[in-house]
Structures are given as C-alpha cells and as structure tokens.
Amino acid sequence: MGRMAVVTTSKFGYICYGCGATTASGAHAATCATCSEPMAIESYARPDPSELRRAPASMWSYFDFLPIDSRGDVISLNEGATPLLDAPTLAASLRVARVLLKNETGNPTGSFKDRQVSVGISHARARGFNTVAVVSSGNVACATAAYAARAGMKAVLFMHGMAAPGKIAQAAAYGATVIKVQSPSASAVFDLCIAACREFGWYHLSTSGMHEPFNVEGAKTIAYELFQQTDGALPDWIVAPVGGGGLLGGIWRGLLDLKRLGFVETLPRLAGVQASGCAPLKKAIDHNTPFLATLKDPWPNPKTIAGGIADDILFDGHTVLPAIRTTNGAAIAVSDVEIIRAEIALAQSEGILCDPCSACSIAALQHIPESNEQTSICCIITGTGIKDLTAISDHVPSAYTIDASLDAVRNIIDGKPR
Numbered sequence: 345m346g347r348m349a350v351v352t353t354s355k356f357g358y359i360c361y362g363c364g365a366t367t368a369s370g371a372h373a374a375t376c377a378t379c380s381e382p383m384a385i386e387s388y389a390r391p392d393p394s395e396l397r398r399a400p401a402s403m404w405s406y407f408d409f410l411p412i413d414s415r416g417d418v419i420s421l422n423e424g425a426t427p428l429l430d431a432p433t434l435a436a437s438l439r440v441a442r443v444l445l446k447n448e449t450g451n452p453t454g455s456f457k458d459r460q461v462s463v464g465i466s467h468a469r470a471r472g473f474n475t476v477a478v479v480s481s482g483n484v485a486c487a488t489a490a491y492a493a494r495a496g497m498k499a500v501l502f503m504h505g506m507a508a509p510g511k512i513a514q515a516a517a518y519g520a521t522v523i524k525v526q527s528p529s530a531s532a533v534f535d536l537c538i539a540a541c542r543e544f545g546w547y548h549l550s551t552s553g554m555h556e557p558f559n560v561e562g563a564k565t566i567a568y569e570l571f572q573q574t575d576g577a578l579p580d581w582i583v584a585p586v587g588g589g590g591l592l593g594g595i596w597r598g599l600l601d602l603k604r605l606g607f608v609e610t611l612p613r614l615a616g617v618q619a620s621g622c623a624p625l626k627k628a629i630d631h632n633t634p635f636l637a638t639l640k641d642p643w644p645n646p647k648t649i650a651g652g653i654a655d656d657i658l659f660d661g662h663t664v665l666p667a668i669r670t671t672n673g674a675a676i677a678v679s680d681v682e683i684i685r686a687e688i689a690l691a692q693s694e695g696i697l698c699d700p701c702s703a704c705s706i707a708a709l710q711h712i713p714e715s716n717e718q719t720s721i722c723c724i725i726t727g728t729g730i731k732d733l734t735a736i737s738d739h740v741p742s743a744y745t746i747d748a749s750l751d752a753v754r755n756i757i758d759g760k761p762r
C-alpha cells in the first residue's frame with residue numbers, strides 16, 4: 345500500500361484496530377501482520393492536562409499529538425482553532441437539549457481538510473519531497489494547492505467527475521496542475537494517482553488512511569478542541585459526514601487519546617452520515633461487514649449532490665467502522681432533497697452557509713437514535729457552501745429586478761406581484 349516511512353521518533357507508533365496489534369515507532373508497516381487491516385498511527389503524547397484546557401492558537405498547538413518530529417517542518421496557514429457555536433433555533437425545532445456546530449468553514453481554504461493536508465504536506469517536506477499529488481472531488485484539492493503554494497512545492501491534483509466548477513477554479517488559482525479524470529469511481533482515480541506517484545516520485549497526499557496514515561491525523565485535533573471548548577463536557581453525540589471515513593475515524597481516535605489520558609471516561613456516540621445515493625458505510629454497518637470485505641464491494645454508480653463524500657469505498661473503514669461500532673453509534677443515509685433543505689435551513693436559521701456534505705449532518709439530526717429533550721448533539725460543519733453555489737441556486741428565492749423607483753420598492757415590501 346503506502347510508501348515505507350522511515351521514522352526515528354518516539355512520538356507515535358502504529359495500531360491495528362482490527363485485532364489490536366501494535367508496533368512501536370520505526371518503519372511503517374502498511375498492513376497488520378496478523379489480520380491484514382491497515383495500520384493507523386497511535387499517539388504516545390502525554391501532555392500536561394492544562395495544555396488541553398487552554399484555547400489553541402491553531403491546530404499546531406497540539407504538536408505533541410501530531411506525527412511530525414520537527415516544528416521546523418510544519419507548513420501551516422493557521423488551520424484549526426475553529427469556533428464551536430450553539431444553535432438554539434435548530435435545537436428548539438428538534439426538541440433536543442442542545443445542538444452545537446463545530447464550524448470548520450473558517451479554515452484557510454474553507455474546509456476541515458486543511459487540518460489533514462497541513463499534517464500530510466509537513467510530513468512530505470520532512471521526507472524531502474517537492475511535489476505532492478492528491479485525488480479529490482474538491483476540498484482536498486483546494487487545500488493541497490494552497491499548502492503547496494505556501495511551502496514552495498508543486499501540487500498535482502486528480503479531480504474526479506463530481507468536482508464542482510468553483511472548487512476547480514479555486515484549486516487552479518493557487519497554481520496547481522489540475523487534471524480532471526472522467527470516471528465516476530473514486531477508487532479508480534485513486535489507483536491512477538498512486539501509479540503516478542510511484543512513476544514520478546511524488547508524495548501521495550490524498551486523505552485516505554489506508555494509503556497514507558499521516559494526513560488523517562489532522563482530524564484528531566477536532567476532538568481535542570471539542571474537549572477544550574466544552575470544558576470537558578462532551579456532547580452525547582458527534583455527527584459528521586462520511587466519504588472515506590477519515591474525519592469521523594480521526595475524531596474517534598482523538599477521543600481515544602483523551603480517554604487514554606484519563607480526561608474523559610465515556611466517549612460520545614458517533615454518527616456517520618452519507619447521501620443515500622452513495623452509502624457504503626450504512627451498508628457495512630447494517631450488514632456488520634468486516635472492513636476488508638467492504639473493499640471488495642464498492643458502491644455502484646455513486647450519485648448525489650454531496651459529491652465531496654461520494655466515495656464508493658471506505659478509504660478509512662478500518663477506523664470509521666470501529667468508531668461507530670464501539671461507541672454504540674449510527675450510520676445514517678439522507679436523500680439529496682433532505683440535504684438541500686438542510687443546507688438552506690442552516691443558512692436561514694443560524695447564518696452559516698455550508699456545503700452539501702456538511703448539510704448531511706444537519707439533515708441527519710432528525711434521524712439520531714433515542715434522542716430526546718436531554719440530548720446534546722454536535723454536528724461537524726466540514727466546509728463552506730460558498731465554493732459550490734450552483735448546487736443550491738435553483739432552491740433559493742430569486743432576486744427582484746426593478747427600475748430605480750420608490751414605488752417599486754414599496755410594491756416588494758407590500759408583497760405585490762412582480
């Protein structure tokens with residue numbers, strides 16, 4: 345699978361969530377010798393508790409938890425340290441105690457992927473690469489292009505069929521090489537990108553933990569921030585959209601760090617949300633399918649407006665499946681109609697315009713098992729809607745067009761027909 349990483353650190357080792365096997369730091373064994381599942385990174389950090397109680401300046405305030413040895417290799421645009429907002433209107437309409445929104449739209453390129461790409465490209469620099477390549481439907485491509493520009497490195501972006509035009513333009517603006525691949529299958533584009541990385545000596549920066557375990561570590565910092573921002577009183581549920589699964593799997597592993605350190609006893613229940621037009625996670629949870637078996641059964645013909653999570657296989661199934669199974673969590677699928685409705689509802693009730701992927705979390709709020717007036721729920725708002733306004737332009741009220749006359753304004757205010 346991934347390129348062998350030469351590691352000389354005691355910051356982390358590797359763990360297999362399939363069977364519990366661990367290896368100390370050293371060369372990265374891509375797959376577990378016992379059960380063949382991909383190995384994930386396990387942090388050995390033992391920070392002073394006060395460090396986790398202090399508001400972070402950026403994600404890199406959690407440097408001790410991240411698998412980069414030298415601060416000099418860190419490439420950052422001050423990602424992370426995003427707001428946690430109360431959403432009282434949403435909570436009241438759902439009759440739950442509290443809805444919290446972890447608003448990742450404020451990251452430098454507009455999505456949580458900045459956390460992952462910042463870790464991954466720092467690892468690439470530490471290992472002496474000058475070109476990085478990714479597969480992306482949009483947000484990872486934008487993040488990779490921006491961070492490569494920041495680092496003075498080259499970026500090659502393999503964007504698949506569902507990439508929104510706004511995201512392609514954003515990625516190109518940072519000076520990256522953008523290649524559109526005409527294939528509906530994310531896994532097929534992955535195979536092409538990996539072959540190109542081998543051929544041309546590029547670092548593979550796609551956010552897929554089964555191919556490269558470093559990038560996905562950035563998502564763990566969301567868990568540390570939630571702990572800090574709730575003063576240790578974590579919500580009953582954390583809800584996140586799932587494409588490959590690296591976000592929710594990462595949040596789970598961040599929570600495991602908090603448990604290992606004795607900061608929390610019980611983990612929140614974790615809910616992964618997909619579009620019903622591409623829902624391999626829900627299928628795997630419903631059928632209790634082991635991770636490696638899910639890889640042989642890609643979702644046929646993914647079709648949804650939430651293109652950012654339309655992955656036909658679970659690239660991080662080795663972490664997202666246990667994340668849901670061990671926390672008594674849930675896999676939820678929502679329709680495109682529910683997604684659009686939720687995107688507009690969030691904008692109009694809370695003033696946050698998210699993308700269709702993030703809107704999946706909001707749409708899923710109506711489907712959280714056993715929720716009631718005591719339940720607190722945190723939704724991860726993963727990316728901004730500003731990159732992809734075409735997705736909702738047909739569903740929002742159209743503008744009035746008038747001559748420059750006060751009477752015409754009065755007609756609008758009075759609700760007279762146009």
Ligand SMILES: [Zn+2]
Pocket residue numbers: 360361362363364365376377378379380381
């Ligand atoms: Zn194993």
